[in-house]
Amino acid sequence: MPETHAQIRRWHLYPTAEDLVAHAAAAIGRIAAEAIARRGDFHFVLAGGSTPIAIYARLRDLDCDWSAWHIYIGDERCVGPEHPERNSRMAEEAWLRHVPIPAGQIHPIRGELGPARAAADYAALLASVPRFDLVTLGLGEDGHTASLFPDHPWGVEADAPATLAVTDSPKPPPERVSLSARALSQAPQVFFYVAGAAKRDAVARWRRGEGIPAGAIRPANGVDIWVDEAAWG
Incomplete structure (x- = not known):
């Protein structure tokens, strides 16, 4: 990975996953209100x-102007729109179908098109997006985030495309965007x-500064990592 500025990390530790979920949902609501x-x-x-x-399910209860929200997906599996492991479908079932965000402001990745075409399609969409206000990510047991895996391209270069077509993911399904x-x-x-305790080793590696994919996300303002005690160890 090319050398760039160091990742600034702010760790927020909560006793349980339930505490993390409650505080995170409140923070999303606050950031949304400020942006609007x-x-x-x-x-x-x-x-x-x-x-x-679980956090998205909590967002149903927000008192906010849903008409001002615009939704994007950080990564997607190349499966059909109704597949139970499709990220956009999970978000829809937990939250999006329960709130009045205009349909035209919800932007799924069309993974059913295959990785190359879906990546190009979404990159074209993102070219018209003025900004993201908030990006949310998870952490895999191997340190991956979104569908950026160890020993795969992460797209960190200044001229990297906005989207990556993944054809050999180490986790199924192999094709992703x-x-x-x-x-x-x-x-x-x-x-x-x-x-969760399954993430403890990845968190420890990240804290030591090892070169895991999550460490490649380096916004100028740094990242906030919301972690429960089981994962913190």
């Missing part, structure tokens, strides 16, 4: 995974959500 008050809209990149899905590390770093606020 300042500019009239809020552009939000979603992570997949069990912990983010991911926003690149460069694109994920283009937000004033980036949150990682990490819960």
